Amino acid sequence: MARCCSRATSRFAGLNRTSTESSSSLLLWCLCLLVVSAAEAGLYTASDQIILLTPENVDAVLVNSSAAVVVEFYASWCGHCIAFSPSYKSLARDIKEWKPAVDLAAIDCSVEPNGKICFRFGVKGYPTIKFFHAYSKRESPGQAFKVSSREVRGLRQTIIDNLETNKEPWPPACPPLEPASQEEVDTFFETNNVEHLALIFENSKSYIGREVTLDLLQYENIAVRRVLSTEKGLVTKLGVTEFPSCYLYHAGGNFTRLKVHIEARSFYSYALERLPGVVRSGKPRPVPPEVLRNNTDEPWRPFNSSRVYMADLESTLHYSLRVELAAHPVIRAEGLVALKNYISVLAKFFPGRPVIMNLLRSVDSWLQNQTGSELSHAALREVVDNNNSAQSPDAALPEGVKWVGCQGSKPYFRQYPCGMWTLFHVLTVQAKTSGSLEPQEVLRALRGYVHSFFGCRQCAEHFNNMARESLREVKTLDMAVTWLWSRHNRVNNRLAGALSEDPYFPKIQWPSPQMCRDCHTVKTNGDHGWNNTQVLSFLQSYFSSGSILTDYLDDESQVLEKQMEKHASQKLALEAQRRAERKAREVLEAVMQSPPSQPPEEEEEEEEEEGAQEEEEGGEGAAPVDRLGAKTPEPAPWAKPEMDLGRGQRRGRRKASIVGMRMRDQQEDIVDLDSFISEHYKAKAMRGASAASTWVKHRTLQRKEEPDAGLVFGLGMELDAGVGMVGLQPVDPDLDLDLGQRTRWLQKRGLAGQHSNDNAEKRLSAQSHTGSWMSMLSIGFSKVDISLCVILYFLSSMCLLFMYLFFKNRLRPRRVKVPLP
Template identity: 65%
Template sequence: MARRCGRATSRFTPCPGEMETLSGWLCCSLLLVAAAQAGLYTASDQIVILSPADVEAVLWNSSAATVVEFYASWCGHCIAFSPVFKGLARDIKEWKPAVELAAINCAAEENRKVCTSYGIRGYPTLKFFNAYTKAGGNGTKHNETFSLDFPRDIRGLRHKIIDQLENHAEPWPPACPPLEPTSQAEIDSFFETNNVRHLALIFEEARSYVGRELTLDLLQFENIAVRRVLNTEEALVSKLGVTTFPSCYLYYPGGNFTRLKVKAEARAFYSYALQRLPGVVRSGKPAPVSPDVLNNNTEEVWRPFNRSRVYMADLESTLHYSLRVEVAAHTVIRGEALISLRNYIAALAKYFPGRPVVMNLLKSVNSWLQNQTGSEISYEAFEGVLDNAAQSPDAALPEGQRWVGCQGSRPHLRRYPCGVWTLFHVLTVQAKNAGGSDPQEVLSAMRSYVHVFFGCRLCAEHFENMARESLTEVSTLSSAVLWLWSRHNQVNNRLAGDLSEDPNFPKIQWPSPEMCPACHTAKTNGDHLWNKEKVLAFLLSHFAANSIVKDYLEDEGQILAKQKEKHAVRQERKAREASDLMTPPASPPAVDEKQEEEEEEGEELQEEEEEGGEGAVAPDEMVGKTTEPGPWAKPEVEAGRRRRQAHRKPSIVGMRMRDFREDIVDLDSFVNQYYKAKAMQLAASSRVRPRTLQRKEEQESGPVFGLDIRLDVVQPEKWLQKRELTGGYFSEEASHRGRWMSVLSIGFSKVDISLCVILYVLSSLCLLTMYLFFKNRFKPRRVKIFLPYTNEYSN
């Protein structure tokens, strides 16, 4: 019988305890589904994320061997193993031309068919795919499940991969160098067949992996080769006097050799020292630029600096670019961006160890931001505060970039990214030294700023992946300093060999053994180990406020003077703009004034024409001068005519009116062109009817054709004057037909329009005639019905 809870009557109503259980299972199910879709790896982990679309391209017929992890994102063992696999990817990053790491999430619906096709039944499963694996190959299975005897550490996995490479069938991965031990005979003839500058010999025991690991570590570098020599090679061991295994010797042509001096006889120390030998460069990367070339560079002056110091010029340049360039990309700052900006400025105002003028400005900006109660601000308003528009005393942020410790050998290398990392390190150290209360205060501000404002969006995504993965582990101010340091080294590892790497400043695991020898040590098995106590002490000293160098800084007085000058120029510009707005624009002459000017001009022309004065112009003199006033024109009339033409607007939008000029004496062509020009001027002129200048006897109309177009017969000396008034006649007599008639007359003479009408009528009649003709021609004929013949006598 169903249990009843409370007063519930339905037998399916769960009890409160059951509700909690169901809610818990539902939450777990949702989390598992989300995890299954999200996966355990991202592109930031230097692991190839496989999908059904690219699995064949990566695993089949590839020039590199590939280690693939088949996992399920809900599997607890897979989750525990993922940091190891990520660490392995960083550890063997330099092996990539020969060995690739990949992973596929079998919990994702779209990947299940792929995992089934490769016979995956347990998670995690590792498979090793040889180079040039044929289509359909399933690879070499390392383990069915995560068994206890399988190596779960980076060192064990690294050795397992080397074993698989040594057992690799033909064809051998083309990028992989030989891993077998060498002999004295090969060493003696090595430089005859190889064009390298350095030959590193690793003397070790047979079961040691140091020589093979170094061989793979250096395969991306030119001018150096690594060979493994076993302690059983007595002739070569005795020749070089080797007594310690492992040990590294540099061998040169002619039998010269020297021992490589390192702090510890271990792989990491050998690798670092060999990669920094003279002439050793990464394949495909340009050689480092010599100091002489940098100093003689005419594009930008090189500033000599100490690589082991932090420079205030870099920090101020970073602030300038951050606040005046990156934040400026957001014209309106709202929501998450506004919160990020507030936290970022608050961290700067609290922990930035700047000069007094810079600190005063940062505190002023922080106070202004915190007092903003709205949900958004404009960058224009923020910029005004940033530029100290209120003219607060002794507060300014230098403009421009002046890189010193973050200089690059080329203009596009280092600089702002280097400055951002330096600024964040300084802030975390200052928070530690100042005894801040929140360990994640600076890191959270950095995370949100990078997520919202940092210009390199892919870089911001990678940083967000690192923060999402492990930022919750930060619980103390010291761990915050170390967290940022370790993530910076992860980024250096990922970007080593990238196009953004400066050959003069390679991406290394920092600090280097030269800067902090005590920070580096080795485990009993030879693996590198960071002494984090020494690292923390180094960081707190290196980024301390009293350790920051003030060289190459602009004088504070000059900064304030430039700021004052900038504000003076801005105020002058605003005042000029305000005065321009207050000045009323010149109004065009009224219609009445224009009408009066036209009437006065017409009366004067009529009087001069009737009097036949000496200022009259003969028709032959006006040919080619139809738009220019004669020498008799008065200055006032000419000025009035220019004003009318300046304010005259066309009646059709987009049509530009201009006076027509004709230099051809051909009278017929002249008449046609002149009528077109006058028609266009008529359409653009005002509605005021021009006064006639003709005598009564000249106004007698001639024959009319079509649309009230009159052909007047006048005397030659009156022809031009008659022609000037034709537009007026047409406009007056056709005014009752509407404005559209004036539109039709634009660009055409009356003869043109009448001919068009006549042709239209004729064509219509022709079409009608053709229609009637074909109608009669194809008229259906009457059908005659023939009755069958019958004989009346047949019956």
């Protein structure tokens, strides 16, 4: 039976998902047709635990189903349907545990695509309820469901009557509902493998036994049977004197009476569900506390389940403000309004420690002063972390979570959702205690936060549906407290048995009879009821600020100290980052400003030496002065004239090039051959020209060319830094002149006074005869280098000659001797 129940439950979940997907598709289709969507116009939503039928899923739900299905055919414009919808929703919550055997469904016949379905089942008026037995055929029109009243009790009993009319074979998902006999009870443990057998003794007209049997349908290790008062053998054996009453029958014939506060269905079900070894189908057994201590990531913290812990509330604030809101980098429009209302409510009613309240008031004041239409979470985080502690001293919110009353048996159970519900209850109770003038202030703020920021979007939708349905009915602060409590119990009912339920902390209707005995009562018809006066008194006491425990909390001084340490570490990290960025920026600027061929310091030193020497050599032979008054160096006879780069601007250095193409910049780790060339030509061609020696030294670092009257192109004076090859540079055509023309060329450039004597002419002539060969053979090379080159050239020539002779000898045709006759 347990396996069948499990399959039925899984099937229901799959059908519910299919229904939701179909509803979404229908919504898009209706929007395209500019028609009001069924989800918005209908009376029921997925939060009501009712299957919403559509043309796509109707056959999957009704045809050949292992569970019986009760279907309401309604029209959303029908007044009687609207009046009946609360009863139908209450019925769905009441028989939620019957789902393996019975499902509830509804379909809105006013929606045009659904009209064919309603016509198919012969629906002519609204509301119409039909009962479909398990394994119904497609052509089955359903069985008329007689509704005598809108009371949940009457609807529930009518469902049981229809279940009992099922023909053979009996559906495996439904437990036996007929009365048990003494023979069956005596042999029960021989044919069934369960730990507990609960016998409910009642009169023949009572439905309690059958209702409890269906209530325990989703639980393992227990079976429930009804025994009529006419079964004298069992009544006498167990000494039953009250009807109804419940007895636990054990193997071997032992029995004990089940102790409950009131002999009623809800109290029987609650007590039986919590018997040792009884678990929900598909859920693991509750683990003992000593196992929990070693089963979670954090050590298990013993706690009193009847008290609220401040550690849970502060952990909830941390997760809400620092983690959940971080999913919204920019908060705009409706979300910003919801955030302001949420923080405002916290600042007013949260019963926190002084450091927490100081921070909440600071954040609230800061938020209220924000007049823009959007807000970044980064800015909010700065205020929540109180980075500017000078403006808000003694204000801090502890970081991290430390769950106590909301801890679960696994790291993914309870925790933040439990903390949020606890926080909501505390705020509503504190608003009533402080005498707030607006009954819905807290509820609206919580609704806005859940709608805009709560991470579980389906949960947020369910909460918003509940608020839309009945929040307007809250008129007093007492009603605000009880409204939130009743909606919390509704959520517990919906989530009972879900994968998110912690088996160690099952979802129950809270408070339990053990926590508040006087909160529970029974109506005149036998159904469970709540004593709202006692419930309100219990809630005010349970969630009051004086009842909140401060166990497991750090002292306020420790919280402030940790915050200061965090700020100090952040400041040091920020300063280190700024220093690194500044150094990187300085290095980048230095690289961009300095020439790659010479460091800035060496260039400045050479400029200072050049300026000093030019000042000493001033006079008639001094270099001419440019427009700004700076001395302009005179070019050497072998230097190519450069173009003026502008007033007050230094002439840039010419890079080595091959027929006008720019060469790559020299690497700093390559030996600078220009210095050697400069010294070489100073010794050969610049003796006696002391007035211009300094200028030549500086200029030869920038450009060096060997004048050659017979060559248009010569070997450049710089080597390519990447491949180490001598770069070709164009030679000035003016250098291709005879000696007389060269003299006139020098005089034209103002150097005749320095080179007009015979010695200068002889040196210049010798240079003109040998310069080209020297530039071809020895520029940048030592004598050893040239000797090695000559030797290698000679050896390669000998090798080529030897190879030539060898192959010539091998290829010579051999003479053939012809024999003489």
